[in-house]
Amino acid sequence: MTFRSWLCASALKSNLLDKARESGADAAVIDLEDAVPANAKHSARLALRAHFEKSTCMPIAIRINSLATYAGLCDLMFLLDERIEPDMIVLPKAILPAEVSLATALLEERGLSSVRILAIIETVSSLCALRTLHCKPQRLDGLMFGAADFAADLGIPLEDADLRFVKQEIVLSAHRLGTVAIDSPCFALRDCAQIERETHAARLLGFVGKVAIHPAQIAVINASFTPSPQTVDRARRLVAAARHDSDKAVFAVEDQMVGPPFVKYAEHVLKDQANLAPRSRGC
DSSP, rough: OOOOOOEETTTTTTTHHHHHHTTTEEEEEEESSSTTGGGGGHHHHHHHHHHHOOOSSEEEEEEOOOSSSSHHHHHHHHHHTTTTSEEEEEEEOOOOOHHHHHHHHHHHHHTTTTTTTEEEEOHHHHHHHHTTTSSTTTTTEEEEEEEEEHHHHOOOOOOOOOHHHHHHHHHHHHHHOOOOEEEEEOSSSOOOHHHHHHHHHHHHHHHHEEEEEGGGGGGHHHHSSSSSHHHHHHHHHHHHHHHHHOOOEEETTTTTTEEEHHHHHHHHHHHHHHHHHOSSSOO
């Protein structure tokens, strides 16, 4: 999974999938949690049917409510009973591995074999549970960071919170488990400079993508997580030089001494470039 941009909006928004496709988002996240008022949860579940009647040609994730709540259990049971099969289910405030294991067992019992799971780390409890995880649970495809909830859990205003240490720990844990990390959304809807700063910082920490809450954010996110043509070209030349001089561990490229770590990064760039085309749905 190498999706860069995830456009998230309420399940009650009937045009979400159209907006996601038009904006160039790599994936759409249909939200049953924070974007849906408590008195509209059932209506939001019913709205899922209409979303899945459309041919979107893009991956779809559904963010349910926390499995530690009645609403979250109702969300999951609704998906199972209605046999609604998204590409991914997003678990908020996830306690690993227990909640992923529960969702996996129920999905397998219902024969929904293709659904993957993303876990949002957005509370101190989620982070502490992640620290104790020794191997990746079955079906877990990635970790997302929830900055707003994490700041609220700490009792800190989001705009003042310094959560870099949490972000770095999530990225390192994702790498340790052999999966990927997705950054939390920028809440400045149309401030391109702020979105660009956040996305650039996330990429330098090791995140591979970012959640968006407005279509205007997608282009900036995609650009930041896409290797530039110059970076790709240099990576190709470096890998080619390494293969040409395969008997050498260290060699020169463009008057710069390079070795195995540089080749490893170049191969990583080329792999990312090759994986940019999103998987299609119904196309």
